[in-house]
Amino acid sequence: MKKISRILAAVLAPVFLLCGCQISLSGSTASNIVSAPKSSKAAAASSQAAGQKASIWYFDVGQGDSELLQLPNGKNVLIDAGTSESAKGLVKLLKDLGVSKLDVVIATHPHADHIGGMQKVLENFEIGQYVMPRVADKDVPTTKLYTNLLTTMKQKNIKATQAKAGLSLMNDSSCKIELLAPKFAKYKELNNYSAVAMATIGEKKFLLTGDAEKESEQEMLKSGTDLHADVLKCGHHGSKTSSTVAFLKAVSPTAAVISCGRGNDYGFPTQQTLSHLTSIGAKIYRTDEQKTICAHTDGKTITFETGLASATGT
Numbered sequence: 060m061k062k063i064s065r066i067l068a069a070v071l072a073p074v075f076l077l078c079g080c081q082i083s084l085s086g087s088t089a090s091n092i093v094s095a096p097k098s099s100k101a102a103a104a105s106s107q108a109a110g111q112k113a114s115i116w117y118f119d120v121g122q123g124d125s126e127l128l129q130l131p132n133g134k135n136v137l138i139d140a141g142t143s144e145s146a147k148g149l150v151k152l153l154k155d156l157g158v159s160k161l162d163v164v165i166a167t168h169p170h171a172d173h174i175g176g177m178q179k180v181l182e183n184f185e186i187g188q189y190v191m192p193r194v195a196d197k198d199v200p201t202t203k204l205y206t207n208l209l210t211t212m213k214q215k216n217i218k219a220t221q222a223k224a225g226l227s228l229m230n231d232s233s234c235k236i237e238l239l240a241p242k243f244a245k246y247k248e249l250n251n252y253s254a255v256a257m258a259t260i261g262e263k264k265f266l267l268t269g270d271a272e273k274e275s276e277q278e279m280l281k282s283g284t285d286l287h288a289d290v291l292k293c294g295h296h297g298s299k300t301s302s303t304v305a306f307l308k309a310v311s312p313t314a315a316v317i318s319c320g321r322g323n324d325y326g327f328p329t330q331q332t333l334s335h336l337t338s339i340g341a342k343i344y345r346t347d348e349q350k351t352i353c354a355h356t357d358g359k360t361i362t363f364e365t366g367l368a369s370a371t372g373t
């Protein structure tokens with residue numbers, strides 16, 4: 060196993076393309092979030108809603124994670140690609156939304172419920188910047204899923220930028236995206252390598268935390284970074300390993316989205332997480348109950364749409 064890890068690490072090393080860091084922070088004003096009535100219309104039609112400047116999609120990929128940010132500058136950012144079971148459905152949803160190029164793709168960490176559909180995504184779309192964390196050699200997956208993904212990256216000449224706190228992925232007058240984690244080079248738990256992204260669109264902020272757990276949350280808190288966001292994509296599918304009260308208080312979201320599968324084996328989201336979210340007054344959205352969820356924003360207000368087409372074919 061160690062030998063395989065070493066080989067993989069050697070394969071992986073050249074795919075990383077290191078780049079500079081830039082930290083930029085901004086405040087935001089109180090949010091105005093309105094929950095739209097449940098809609099069953101196709102995702103594609105929904106994305107074309109007139110007058111919307113940005114849409115953040117929290118796809119229902121079953122027990123996994125995948126989000127698409129359609130930004131005011133016309134760029135598309137994909138964070139994670141769900142499971143291998145939902146891969147085909149995810150590609151279809153992205154195509155239905157008119158996506159042909161993904162300007163930035165973030166693979167938060169190499170667990171199968173986040174990179175399961177990544178190979179298909181790389182095969183089907185033009186890829187701009189590809190971002191992933193560099194994990195300890197012992198944690199580099201040895202699965203076929205992962206080695207196939209690396210092979211596709213090599214074939215398509217996709218180089219990876221290392222995910223780390225302070226990395227600026229977009230910064231123009233309409234929107235900013237920067238990573239707040241991972242802070243350090245080594246963690247015991249693979250989930251804590253998760254790339255955590257803060258997207259600022261006008262006055263509104265969206266925090267997407269992958270599967271970052273308590274350790275990463277504490278590091279972000281200690282760093283003194285402004286963690287406030289209007290919408291939080293909860294860490295680790297609503298597990299009690301994430302969403303600590305101190306972190307939630309710092310983020311202080313008006314709405315929280317939990318991405319998890321219907322009747323999943325892990326019991327996500329946990330009652331503890333739901334209680335923590337309720338205690339800070341966040342409105343809770345769940346992909347297991349509301350399928351694909353979309354937050355539309357013009358930079359001043361946020362409107363949620365739920366019940367949209369899922370990637371799982373259900």
Ligand SMILES: [Zn+2]
Nearest residue numbers: 170172270295
């Ligand atoms: Zn996960």
